[in-house]
Amino acid sequence: MARKLVEQDQLLFLFQTLGTPSNTAIHKYMNLRRVPQLHVATGATKWNDPKNFRGPWLAAELPDRGADLRPTHPEDRPDAKIAVLYQNDDYGKDYLKA
Secondary structure, eight states: OHHHHHHTSOOOOEESOBOHHHHHHHHHHHHHTTOOEEEEBOOOGGGGOIIIIIOTTEEEOSOOOOOOOSOSOGGGOTTOOOOOOOOSSHHHHHHHHO
16 A cells, blocks of 8 residues: 555655554565654654654654653562463564653
8 A cells, every 4th residue: 555655656655553463564674765753653762763763754752651651669569470471573672662
């Protein structure tokens, strides 16, 4: 669909496209075609790295999601176990790293 929008419909720019996997899939093509992606709605940290990833045609929307999710006082429950359910893509892996 991205190719059709650019090549047939002469798309000027994309605005607030949603999701890490879908934006990852089209980002290189959009940069190659010099189509701006404005306010990409994804929280994966790779979008905050313009030198190595984003390129000049992309502006990220959300801050990265690398928040510290650990309990504030783990010593209160020394035998506690923590499980993490995450989606297996860049976005989910950023949560896992945090």
